[in-house]
Amino acid sequence: MSEDKAMQKESPAAPTPENEPVYSPRVDILETPDHFTVVADMPGADEQTVEATVQNRVLTIEGWSRPEKPEGHEWLGQEFGAGRYRRDFTLPDAVDAASIQAKIRHGALTVVIPKKDEVKARKIEITK
Secondary structure, three states: HHHHHHHHHOOOOOOOOOOOEOOOOOEEEEOOOEEEEEEEOOOOOOOOOEEEEOOOOEEEEEEEEOOOOOOOOOOOOOOOOOOEEEEEEOOOOOHHHHHHHEEEOOOOOEEEEOOOOOHOOOOOOOOO
16 A cells, blocks of 8 residues: 555545534633723634624624645645634623724734723712
């Protein structure tokens, strides 16, 4: 048996949309007086493969990653970095859902969720 055949026999099937796992990305959630920030770890994903939506106070982030095959190469096996991501967050009433912004850089999705003006802390001036 050639080395190529042995390699093919030992390697599991390349992931397809039907058998790709769905990962719940790890997140950091931060708060300032003006906004919340969610940072999700989505390695291999980019702005073309990630989507963030808000409906009925639920923020959903989802995306996928799939390593690209170098030109002139054929897959004998593919186990690294393929998969789908999805995670839902219930937002408090205090957020301005229409002003949510998101960006992705180096596989980290950052979603900034502004608070409504009426719930932001404000300093009250004390007079004599």
